[in-house]
Amino acid sequence: MTFSAPTTEQLFVLRTITGIEELASFERFAEATPDLVEAIVEGVGEFAAGEFAPLYRIGDTVGARLVDGAVKMPEGYAQAYQHYVEAGWSALSAPADHGGQGLPFSLATVALDSLGAANMAFALCPILTVGAIEALHHHGSDEQKALYLPKLATGEWTGTMNLTEPQAGSDVGALRATATPRGDGTWSIKGQKIYISFGDHDMADNIIHLVLARTPDAPAGTKGISLFLVPKYRLDADGNPGEANGVKTVSIEHKMGINASPTCVLQFGESVGELIGGEFGGIRAMFTMMNNARLNVGLQGVQIAEGATQKAMWFARERVQSARAGAGRDPVAIIEHPDVRRMLLRMKAGTEAIRALLYYASGFVDRANLGIDGAREMVDLLTPLAKTYGTDLGSEIASLGVQVHGGMGYVEETGAAQYYRDIRIAQIYEGTNGIQAADLVGRKLGMGGGDVVRGLIADVQRDCGNHPALSALAGDCAEVTEWMIGASVDDRLAGSYPYTTMMAVMTSGWLMLKQQRAAEAMLDAGEGNADFLSAKLVTTRFYLDRMVPEACGLKAGAMAGAEQLYALDAEALAG
Numbered sequence: 001m002t003f004s005a006p007t008t009e010q011l012f013v014l015r016t017i018t019g020i021e022e023l024a025s026f027e028r029f030a031e032a033t034p035d036l037v038e039a040i041v042e043g044v045g046e047f048a049a050g051e052f053a054p055l056y057r058i059g060d061t062v063g064a065r066l067v068d069g070a071v072k073m074p075e076g077y078a079q080a081y082q083h084y085v086e087a088g089w090s091a092l093s094a095p096a097d098h099g100g101q102g103l104p105f106s107l108a109t110v111a112l113d114s115l116g117a118a119n120m121a122f123a124l125c126p127i128l129t130v131g132a133i134e135a136l137h138h139h140g141s142d143e144q145k146a147l148y149l150p151k152l153a154t155g156e157w158t159g160t161m162n163l164t165e166p167q168a169g170s171d172v173g174a175l176r177a178t179a180t181p182r183g184d185g186t187w188s189i190k191g192q193k194i195y196i197s198f199g200d201h202d203m204a205d206n207i208i209h210l211v212l213a214r215t216p217d218a219p220a221g222t223k224g225i226s227l228f229l230v231p232k233y234r235l236d237a238d239g240n241p242g243e244a245n246g247v248k249t250v251s252i253e254h255k256m257g258i259n260a261s262p263t264c265v266l267q268f269g270e271s272v273g274e275l276i277g278g279e280f281g282g283i284r285a286m287f288t289m290m291n292n293a294r295l296n297v298g299l300q301g302v303q304i305a306e307g308a309t310q311k312a313m314w315f316a317r318e319r320v321q322s323a324r325a326g327a328g329r330d331p332v333a334i335i336e337h338p339d340v341r342r343m344l345l346r347m348k349a350g351t352e353a354i355r356a357l358l359y360y361a362s363g364f365v366d367r368a369n370l371g372i373d374g375a376r377e378m379v380d381l382l383t384p385l386a387k388t389y390g391t392d393l394g395s396e397i398a399s400l401g402v403q404v405h406g407g408m409g410y411v412e413e414t415g416a417a418q419y420y421r422d423i424r425i426a427q428i429y430e431g432t433n434g435i436q437a438a439d440l441v442g443r444k445l446g447m448g449g450g451d452v453v454r455g456l457i458a459d460v461q462r463d464c465g466n467h468p469a470l471s472a473l474a475g476d477c478a479e480v481t482e483w484m485i486g487a488s489v490d491d492r493l494a495g496s497y498p499y500t501t502m503m504a505v506m507t508s509g510w511l512m513l514k515q516q517r518a519a520e521a522m523l524d525a526g527e528g529n530a531d532f533l534s535a536k537l538v539t540t541r542f543y544l545d546r547m548v549p550e551a552c553g554l555k556a557g558a559m560a561g562a563e564q565l566y567a568l569d570a571e572a573l574a575g
């Protein structure tokens, strides 16, 4: 089986869900003409299939290795990364005044969709660089931007995010890395960071670490955190990488998946850093850095779902087992059996649903950057939904991919298991899905006194009158929302996860309905690819009729409160 990027689907969703043509009507994105958009989507799709996909297996079987204190990527990675930089794929949405192409974030989302579907672990590297670019662009000084942004934009240098320490995971405020003034405006950074993705590698000339640390006498908790830029190599007078900056790769983790992504323990020993934004502005800058990264991690669910689905489809057509019940004696390909059909359609429809959710959210990132009213709030609301549901459903789809392969899925030979192992981390990093759900019922539900959430539900309700299951789910979401607003903190948090899923399925269902209507209209008008559009009618119906109703069943758990969860004390529960 060879991977091919789903470009017809991507272009359809970009047009019908993201509204790429409307975005291009703004001067800032005027270059995103339909021809250019199509050329980019097709071009990056071909690149992903030709350069990233062939390296997916070796990334897993060989993986990144630590050799004499430096990370060596598997064979072929450095060259493919070089080609990626030369082709300009890194610079798509990076700021135009600093070496980027200034195109919509939603177009970069499509590029990342293809790259990660071909090779998720490899495509994690650019996600981190985007986070560094965002933080620098919004919080860096003019001098810092001029020095670092152009090379990050092109991908010649890569970025990392350094939050986690052994005692500070979800609780970022517990971090202890220190920053001490050196008297010349720079800072001396000391401490150990763990789990740093692409903390070291041999694909780029420099690595720009963005590090959260505490300055002397900083207040405890998140209020006392500042963000520092710490290059692997300090820049010389010409702005080129010079002497090493005391960042030591102590070890790399042995993991369940994404073995091509080196997950490093980094020791900063008197490394020279520059403050980004003001002292104690670390949390604000960190959120800038993480916000788009969270959407991009949600997108990893789409990437894996796409790859796993393509693999399962191929296998199901090849593998012959048993006659189809009631249809003669000849054994048939397993794709003919009803339960395999169920799995394959669930995989295909689910992939399309989370792609729509992610592309919808990315459109709001662009609208927020254009300063359009209410867009920032929509990004804030959609981010926990997209991160959580994108990665949850992506994991479920990868698991179904293993199931479709039967025993061949569980043994490593076919590669179905790699998708399953790779995606599992996406539910954990960039804020675990549990933390995302807490964010939804904490910060996000409270936006505008609840009116941002109510507004989304009302939009769905206005638009879905003719679909009973979606109407019912939107009604349930409205009811749970009001209950949540009036509930105690404990009760709210106890139901946060099922509520997040309900809201995400409602939104995805609505976006599938929109696609169904667009496909019908195009078929009626004799436009577009009829085979693709006819398939779209089937997958949207499958999602709306079979997957949306499942989410109505979550209402009871969302409103059940916390009391039962504490009916056993910790000793009785775990003892």
Ligand SMILES: Cc1cc2nc3c(=O)[nH]c(=O)nc-3n(C[C@H](O)[C@H](O)[C@H](O)COP(=O)(O)OP(=O)(O)OC[C@H]3O[C@@H](n4cnc5c(N)ncnc54)[C@H](O)[C@@H]3O)c2cc1C
Residues within 6 Å of the ligand: 161, 162, 163, 164, 168, 169, 170, 171, 194, 195, 196, 197, 198, 255, 263, 425, 428, 429, 430, 431, 432, 433, 434, 435, 438
């Ligand atoms: C492969 C990999 C790559 C990573 N890359 C990076 C990186 O590049 N940079 C970086 O800084 N970090 C990175 N991380 C770290 C990652 O972001 C953390 O693992 C994650 O934030 C969770 O922290 P933790 O592992 O300490 O889990 P914990 O915080 O100990 O959480 C354990 C469990 O408890 C739950 N939990 C914890 N607190 C709460 C709460 N208040 N309410 C409800 N539930 C709670 C969590 O949801 C989780 O289920 C990476 C991790 C891995 C494994």
